[in-house]
Amino acid sequence: MQTTLDQTKARALRGTIRIESAVKVYGNPQNGVVAVDHCSLECPPGEISMVVGPSGCGKTTLLNAIAGFHSLTSGAIYLDDEMLCGPGKPKADPGSDRIVVFQNGALFPWKTNIENVIFGPVMQGKLAVKEAKDKARTMMAEAGLSGIENDYPGQISSGVRRRVEIVRALMNDPKVLLLDEPYRALDSLTKSVMHESLLETCYRNRITVFFITHDLEEAIFLGDQVVIMTSRPCRTKKLLKIDLPHPRDYSIVTSRRFRELMDETMDAVHEEAMKAFELGEREG
Amino acid sequence: MFALAQLPTMLGTRATARAIIAITLAAVFWEIGSRFGDWTGARLPFIGVVPPPSRVLLVWYNLIGDYGYWQSWYLSFLRVLGGFGAAMVLGIPFGMALALNRTFYQTAFPTFEVLRPIPPLAWVPAAILFWPTQELSIAFITFLGAFYTIVINVVGGARSIDARYIQSANAMGASRWTVFRRVVLPSTLPSIIVGASVGMGVTWEVVVAAEMISGGGSSMGSGTGGGTGGGLGFFIWNSYTGGSYEQIIVGMISIGIAGYISSSAIRALGDRIAPWLKPR
Amino acid sequence: MASDAEMGAMDRHRAQGPSAAPDASTSFGGYRMQIETALYHFKNWLRSPRPYLMVLGFILLIGFWWLSVEVWKLPRFAGMPGPTAVVREWLSREPMFGLSFYTPDYYVHILTSLQRVFIAFVLSTVIGIPLGLVIGWSRTAREYIFPVLEMLRPIPALAWVPLAILMFKSSEGPVIFLTFLPAFFATTLNSMLGVHSIDESYFRAADCLGASRWQVFRHIVVPGALPFVFTGLEISIGLAWFSLVAGEMIAGEYGLGYVIYTSYTMVSYPTIVIGMITLGVVGYVSSSIIRSVGVFLMGWRTRELGLGGQ
Numbered sequence: 001m002q003t004t005l006d007q008t009k010a011r012a013l014r015g016t017i018r019i020e021s022a023v024k025v026y027g028n029p030q031n032g033v034v035a036v037d038h039c040s041l042e043c044p045p046g047e048i049s050m051v052v053g054p055s056g057c058g059k060t061t062l063l064n065a066i067a068g069f070h071s072l073t074s075g076a077i078y079l080d081d082e083m084l085c086g087p088g089k090p091k092a093d094p095g096s097d098r099i100v101v102f103q104n105g106a107l108f109p110w111k112t113n114i115e116n117v118i119f120g121p122v123m124q125g126k127l128a129v130k131e132a133k134d135k136a137r138t139m140m141a142e143a144g145l146s147g148i149e150n151d152y153p154g155q156i157s158s159g160v161r162r163r164v165e166i167v168r169a170l171m172n173d174p175k176v177l178l179l180d181e182p183y184r185a186l187d188s189l190t191k192s193v194m195h196e197s198l199l200e201t202c203y204r205n206r207i208t209v210f211f212i213t214h215d216l217e218e219a220i221f222l223g224d225q226v227v228i229m230t231s232r233p234c235r236t237k238k239l240l241k242i243d244l245p246h247p248r249d250y251s252i253v254t255s256r257r258f259r260e261l262m263d264e265t266m267d268a269v270h271e272e273a274m275k276a277f278e279l280g281e282r283e284g
Numbered sequence: 285m286f287a288l289a290q291l292p293t294m295l296g297t298r299a300t301a302r303a304i305i306a307i308t309l310a311a312v313f314w315e316i317g318s319r320f321g322d323w324t325g326a327r328l329p330f331i332g333v334v335p336p337p338s339r340v341l342l343v344w345y346n347l348i349g350d351y352g353y354w355q356s357w358y359l360s361f362l363r364v365l366g367g368f369g370a371a372m373v374l375g376i377p378f379g380m381a382l383a384l385n386r387t388f389y390q391t392a393f394p395t396f397e398v399l400r401p402i403p404p405l406a407w408v409p410a411a412i413l414f415w416p417t418q419e420l421s422i423a424f425i426t427f428l429g430a431f432y433t434i435v436i437n438v439v440g441g442a443r444s445i446d447a448r449y450i451q452s453a454n455a456m457g458a459s460r461w462t463v464f465r466r467v468v469l470p471s472t473l474p475s476i477i478v479g480a481s482v483g484m485g486v487t488w489e490v491v492v493a494a495e496m497i498s499g500g501g502s503s504m505g506s507g508t509g510g511g512t513g514g515g516l517g518f519f520i521w522n523s524y525t526g527g528s529y530e531q532i533i534v535g536m537i538s539i540g541i542a543g544y545i546s547s548s549a550i551r552a553l554g555d556r557i558a559p560w561l562k563p564r
Numbered sequence: 565m566a567s568d569a570e571m572g573a574m575d576r577h578r579a580q581g582p583s584a585a586p587d588a589s590t591s592f593g594g595y596r597m598q599i600e601t602a603l604y605h606f607k608n609w610l611r612s613p614r615p616y617l618m619v620l621g622f623i624l625l626i627g628f629w630w631l632s633v634e635v636w637k638l639p640r641f642a643g644m645p646g647p648t649a650v651v652r653e654w655l656s657r658e659p660m661f662g663l664s665f666y667t668p669d670y671y672v673h674i675l676t677s678l679q680r681v682f683i684a685f686v687l688s689t690v691i692g693i694p695l696g697l698v699i700g701w702s703r704t705a706r707e708y709i710f711p712v713l714e715m716l717r718p719i720p721a722l723a724w725v726p727l728a729i730l731m732f733k734s735s736e737g738p739v740i741f742l743t744f745l746p747a748f749f750a751t752t753l754n755s756m757l758g759v760h761s762i763d764e765s766y767f768r769a770a771d772c773l774g775a776s777r778w779q780v781f782r783h784i785v786v787p788g789a790l791p792f793v794f795t796g797l798e799i800s801i802g803l804a805w806f807s808l809v810a811g812e813m814i815a816g817e818y819g820l821g822y823v824i825y826t827s828y829t830m831v832s833y834p835t836i837v838i839g840m841i842t843l844g845v846v847g848y849v850s851s852s853i854i855r856s857v858g859v860f861l862m863g864w865r866t867r868e869l870g871l872g873g874q
Contacts, residue, residue, distance in 0.1 A: 069768055094771035106769035110787035110864045119783070120773035152864040172773065302704075303711035310712050333730045390617035395625050401851075402844040403806045405813065406821065409828030409836045414640055485720075489746075493722040493810040497825075517723065524726030532726050540719040547718075 014080055015175035015208035017043040022075035024061050029073060035061045037233035048202060048209040050223035052216060052269060054276035058234030059212045063178050067100045068092035096120055098176040099169035103184055105161050107153040113164050114149040120172040143167050159190040163197060170205060179211045192250055195222055203247060216269055220261050228268050231276040238268050311337050335530045343530035356519040360491055367426025368487045375431045379438025404429040404490050408497060422494040429490035430483035441475025442468060474561055477554035481547050488543040492517035645833040653834040661832030676818040681804050684743035688800055692748045693793055696755025701785050721746040721807045725814050735817055742811035747800035754796025758789030794858030798851050805847040
C-alpha cells in the first residue's frame with residue numbers, strides 16, 4: 001500500500017508541459033496565416049489545465065504541436081526537462097508519453113474494445129498480448145467498463161467510447177493526456193457523467209491533463225487552472241487558478257465560488273467569442 | 285530564411301516534378317525496351333513487339349494532316365454522344381420513376397437487376413440481328429453500357445434524399461411538382477453527374493469494342509467499310525490488320541485523349557449546374 | 565481479489581444492457597435467433613406486394629419477348645430467337661445447334677470463361693491491392709507512380725486488343741491480359757481511395773500509441789481501406805466479365821463470349837441467348853461471392869451498421 005502511494009507521489013512530479021513563445025504560421029512565414037502568436041504557458045504536473053477559446057482560434061494547433069502532429073514555426077515546447085520541439089527541431093516526435101484523445105474519437109472501428117485498449121503496449125512490444133489483455137481487463141473494470149471487451153466500438157454509445165479511449169491512453173502510463181474537445185459531440189447529461197468519470201480517473205492516476213474546450217462551465221468544473229486564449233492569432237489572454245476543493249462532484253456547479261469564477265472569466269471569453277464571430281471563423 | 289520562404293512553392297511543384305520524372309522514365313524504358321532487339325538482336329518479350337515512342341510520335345506527326353484520322357475522331361465522338369445522350373434522356377426519367385413510385389420500383393427494378401449482369405458487348409449479335417443498320421446496332425450497345433450506370437446512380441441518389449428536405453418543402457406548402465423540381469431534382473444532381481462521368485467511360489469502352497468488332501468480323505452487318513464504318517476503334521483494328529503497329533499506339537493514345545476530354549467536359553458541366561458541390 | 569471484482573462488474577453489466585453477453589452471436593442460441601429473424605423477415609416479405617410485383621415484372625418482360633417474336637411476329641422481332649425456342653434448345657438432350665444443359669461443350673465454355681476471369685481477377689487483386697495501398701499511403705510512391713497510371717487509365721481496355729494479340733503469342737494470353745487490365749485499374753484506384761478515406765485521427769492515434777510504420781500499415785491502413793478495397797473488387801470483377809466478352813469475341817477460341825459471337829456467324833440464334841443468360845448468371849454469382857467475402861471479413865462494419873451505437 002505504502003509503495004503505491006510513493007509511486008503516485010513520484011508520478012505526480014513528472015509531466016510538466018512548458019510552452020515558450022510558440023509561433024505557428026500556416027503558409028508563407030512572411031504573409032501566411034498566423035495561428036499561434038508567441039504563446040507561453042505552463043501546465044503543472046499532475047494538474048488539469050483547461051485551455052478555453054473560441055472555435056478555430058488555434059488551440060488545436062498548439063495541441064498538435066505538443067503531440068508532434070505539426071511543427072512550430074518558432075518557439076519551444078518542453079516536457080519536464082526534455083525539449084519536444086524548439087530551435088533546430090521544429091516538429092516533436094509523437095510518443096506514448098503524450099497521448100491524444102480526439103474530438104470525434106479515434107478508437108479503431110475494426111478492432112474490438114479490448115484490442116483497442118491493448119494496442120499501445122502490444123505495438124511497442126512492452127507486453128505480450130495475453131499480459132496486456134489481463135491488464136486491460138483490470139483497467140477497464142476499474143473504469144466501470146466490464147462486459148464490453150469483445151464488442152466493437154460501433155456497438156457502444158459514444159460516451160462509453162470516450163471512456164474506452166481514455167483507458168487505451170492510460171494503458172501506456174503516459175505523462176500527459178491531451179484532450180481535444182473530447183466531449184463536444186455529447187449531450188449535456190452524458191457530459192456531466194463523463195466529467196465526473198474523468199476526474200475520478202485523474203485522481204487515481206495523478207496525470208497531467210491538457211484539455212481543450214470552449215465550454216466555460218466544463219473548464220471551471222474540471223480544471224486546476226483555466227487558460228483563456230485570444231481569438232486568432234492564439235495567445236494567452238488570462239490565466240486563472242481554480243481553487244475549488246477536490247474531490248469535486250456536480251453539486252459544486254451551483255456553489256457561490258463557482259459562479260464567481262464563471263463571472264470572472266465570462267467577460268474575457270465573451271469578448272474573444274465576439275471577435276471570432278466578427279472575423280467569421282468557421283467551426284473548426 | 286530565403287530557403288524557408290521558397291519551401292511552400294517548392295512543395296507545390298515537387299509533385300509535378302516527380303510526375304514529369306516518372307513519365308519520362310516510363311517513356312525511356314519503353315524506348316529502350318522496344319529498341320533492345322534492334323541493338324542486340326535479342327528481342328525482349330512483350331515490350332519487344334511494341335514500336336518505340338519516338339517512332340510513334342513520328343507517325344503521329346505525319347497523321348496530323350490526314351483527313352481519315354480526324355474523320356475517325358469525328359465518327360467516334362458522334363457515336364459516343366449519340367449513345368450517351370440517349371442513355372441520359374431515357375435513363376434519368378426511368379431512374380426517377382423507379383425511385384419515386386414504389387409500385388413501379390417493385391415491378392421493374394428486379395427485372396432491371398436481372399438484365400444488368402449481362403455485359404453490354406454480349407448484346408452485339410442480338411443487336412445486329414435486330415437493328416436494320418450497323419450504325420444503329422452500335423448506337424444501341426453504346427446506349428446500353430451508359431444506361432445501366434446512369435439509372436443505378438439516379439435511383440441511388442433519389443432514394444437517399446434526406447426526408448427532412450421534402451418535409452420542410454411540404455411544410456412550406458410546395459406542390460408535388462415543386463417538390464420534384466426544387467428538391468428531388470437538385471438533390472439527385474450529384475449522383476446524376478457521377479453516373480454521367482462513369483457512364484461516359486463505359487461509353488468509350490463500348491464504342492471502341494463495337495467499332496473493332498464491326499471492323500474485325502467482316503461478317504458483321506452489311507455496311508462494313510464504306511461510309512458507316514470508321515471511328516477510332518476501327519482505326520486501331522485497321523492499323524493492326526494493315527501491319528502498321530505505330531498507328532495502333534497512335535489510335536490508343538487518341539482514344540485515351542478523347543475519353544479524357546469527354547470526362548473533363550462532364551466534370552466541368554457538373555461544376556456549372558451544381559456549383560454548391562464544387563470543392564472549396 | 566481483482567478477478568472477483570471483475571466478475572462482479574461483469575455480472576452487473578450483463579444485468580444492465582442488451583449488449584451484455586459478448587459471445588451471444590456465436591453461441592447456438594445466437595444462430596437460432598438469426599434464423600428466426602430471417603424467417604420473420606421472409607414472412608413479412610411474402611405478405612407484402614413485393615414478390616408478386618417482382619414476378620409480374622419478369623412476366624411482363626418475357627411476355628413481351630414471347631408475344632412480339634413468336635406470336636405477333638412483329639417486323640424486326642420476327643428474326644430473333646423467341647423464349648420458347650431458347651428454352652426448348654436449352655433443355656433439349658439433342659440440341660439443334662449443339663449447346664444445351666446436356667452437352668459437355670456447354671460446361672467447357674463456362675469453365676474456360678471462368679478460368680480466364682479467375683486468373684485475371686487473382687492477378688489484378690494480388691498486384692492491385694498492394695500497389696493501391698502503397699500509393700495511397702506513401703506520398704512519395706504516389707507522386708511517382710500515380711501519374712503513369714493516370715496516363716494509361718483513360719485508354720479503354722478494349723483498345724488494347726490488337727497490341728495484346730501482338731504482345732502475347734498464345735491464344736489465352738491476350739484474353740487474360742484484356743480481362744486483367746480494367747480489373748487492375750479498378751482495384752488499384754479503389755484501394756488507394758480506401759487509404760485516403762481513413763480518418764487522419766486514426767493515424768495520429770496510432771502514432772501516439774507508439775506503432776511503427778509497418779504496424780501502422782498492418783493495423784490501420786489495411787483494415788481501414790478494406791471497405792473501399794471490396795467495393796473495388798466488386799467493380800473489378802464486373803469489368804473483368806465486361807472485357808472478357810469482348811476479348812473472347814475478338815480473340816478467343818472457347819468461352820461464353822466466343823459462343824455468343826460464333827452462334828451469330830453460324831446462324832444458331834437461340835444459342836446466342838443461352839450464352840447471354842449464362843453470362844449474366846455466372847457474372848452475378850461471382851460478384852455475390854466477392855460481396856459475401858467482404859461482409860465476412862468486415863464483421864465490425866456490419867455490426868456497427870446493424871446494431872449501431874449512436
